[in-house]
Amino acid sequence: MKKENTSMRLKMMMEERNLRQIDILNMAMPYCEKYKVKMNKSDISQYVSGKVEPNQDKLAVLGMALNVNEAWLMGYDVPRDRISSFKQPVKLSAGAKDLLSTYARCSPDGKQKIVTYSRKVLDLEKEEKAVDHLMPIAAHNDDMSPEQIALMMQDLEDL
Numbered sequence: 001m002k003k004e005n006t007s008m009r010l011k012m013m014m015e016e017r018n019l020r021q022i023d024i025l026n027m028a029m030p031y032c033e034k035y036k037v038k039m040n041k042s043d044i045s046q047y048v049s050g051k052v053e054p055n056q057d058k059l060a061v062l063g064m065a066l067n068v069n070e071a072w073l074m075g076y077d078v079p080r081d082r083i084s085s086f087k088q089p090v091k092l093s094a095g096a097k098d099l100l101s102t103y104a105r106c107s108p109d110g111k112q113k114i115v116t117y118s119r120k121v122l123d124l125e126k127e128e129k130a131v132d133h134l135m136p137i138a139a140h141n142d143d144m145s146p147e148q149i150a151l152m153m154q155d156l157e158d159l
Contacts, residue, residue: 004075006059007050013066014048021048028065037061 013019019027021044032039037057046052047062053074054062063070063082072080092100103114 002075003077005050006047006053006074009068009073009075010044010048010062013068021045024062024065028061031061031064035061 010024014021014024022041025039025041025044028039031037035057037060039058039061043052043054043058047054047058059070059073063073066073067082068080069078069082071078103111106114
């Protein structure tokens with residue numbers, strides 16, 4: 001539920017952190033450059049005064065610059081902390097760790113060969129599953145007409 005608005009939240013951040021509007025703009029500039037978002041002093045002034053609400057791109061930049069959740073910055077009753085998709089470390093199996101370690105030690109050409117080989121292995125596994133799926137049909141063709149058998153054999157050859 002929305003309890004406040006962006007203007008109120010920006011004013012709150014400015015007071016708590018002893019920031020001026022220009023400070024917020026300066027904090028936002030690296031993100032503006034990185035994500036090619038244009039923001040100027042007038043934008044910040046209008047957001048703080050409440051005349052204008054920032055669009056999605058500018059809201060994201062402000063959230064990153066102030067290290068706050070964009071929904072919170074909009075005035076919603078949600079936690080202030082930014083939501084990170086990397087809160088929990090990824091747990092890898094021993095085999096995955098070994099593969100990544102091997103990959104990391106390879107030359108760029110070796111890395112490309114690993115990726116190519118891995119894709120070929122996946123393709124072979126898909127083909128094996130497709131053939132396995134058809135085997136029961138081929139083993140029990142007593143009720144099939146010669147035309148149906150010919151079509152089935154053609155399908156197998158196309159694999």
